[in-house]
Amino acid sequence: MDEFSNSEEEYSSYWVEWFLQTKGNEYLCEVDEDFLSDRFNLTGLNSFVPHYSMALDLINDNFGNDSKKIDDETKRVVDDSAKKLYGLIHARFIVTARGLLKMAEKYRQGDFGRCPRTLCKGACVLPHGQHDYLGEGKVRLYCPKCEDIYTPKSSRHSNMDGAFFGTTFAPFFFLSYPNLIPRHNPNDQYTPRIFGFKVHHSAKVHRLQYRLMAPEFQLQARKRLGLEKPRSVEAPALGAATARAQKGESSPSAMN
Numbered sequence: 001m002d003e004f005s006n007s008e009e010e011y012s013s014y015w016v017e018w019f020l021q022t023k024g025n026e027y028l029c030e031v032d033e034d035f036l037s038d039r040f041n042l043t044g045l046n047s048f049v050p051h052y053s054m055a056l057d058l059i060n061d062n063f064g065n066d067s068k069k070i071d072d073e074t075k076r077v078v079d080d081s082a083k084k085l086y087g088l089i090h091a092r093f094i095v096t097a098r099g100l101l102k103m104a105e106k107y108r109q110g111d112f113g114r115c116p117r118t119l120c121k122g123a124c125v126l127p128h129g130q131h132d133y134l135g136e137g138k139v140r141l142y143c144p145k146c147e148d149i150y151t152p153k154s155s156r157h158s159n160m161d162g163a164f165f166g167t168t169f170a171p172f173f174f175l176s177y178p179n180l181i182p183r184h185n186p187n188d189q190y191t192p193r194i195f196g197f198k199v200h201h202s203a204k205v206h207r208l209q210y211r212l213m214a215p216e217f218q219l220q221a222r223k224r225l226g227l228e229k230p231r232s233v234e235a236p237a238l239g240a241a242t243a244r245a246q247k248g249e250s251s252p253s254a255m256n
């Protein structure tokens, strides 16, 4: 649906409703009006989207008169800004008590889909962002059963910016609703078998030994133990100063 193909009245009256009903935006919940109208909740967001004021007017359905004065290209930019701005406000809203409640309802209904991992047996998933800033990554789905993240199956969902949910929401959600975390069953862990027999424990030891022999693993281990000193910027300068001191030269600063 293209909002500019609608009449001016429809365009200026139902922006949030239209946006939430657009295909691909099913993961979003409606931000409460009182949250949206409190400017404190929007602090700092003006630096993330162009035409911030007009975008906010569009979200709040106050854009009707202004829209007649500006050209179509600006309208398109304002509309794009409004979508991004609403997404960023949404990320802030869903970590409030009201927002968590709304998302919990959607989670219970399975609105976000189910885990694709076979042994999770259709556990409900939650949208999750790996970044908090726009344009840094798309939305992922977090499964509380296998504690892993997945790309949404549908491209219309997978194109949504991850910043509309942010990095805090999913962990905070399950901290707030621990009763919604599915029970972990040891039988949900897959056991590989060869001709019906479990793979012997010693096979894991062989794999580990093979890894230990790899040069990149040895380098990582040496770094972790502090045996491999990372290159620093100061080290050569200090080395040069020491060399000069040994030769009996004075440093440039001492000469002044």
Ligand SMILES: [Zn+2]
Pocket (backbone or CB within 6 Å): 115, 116, 117, 120, 123, 143, 144, 145, 146, 147, 148
């Ligand atoms: Zn899972």
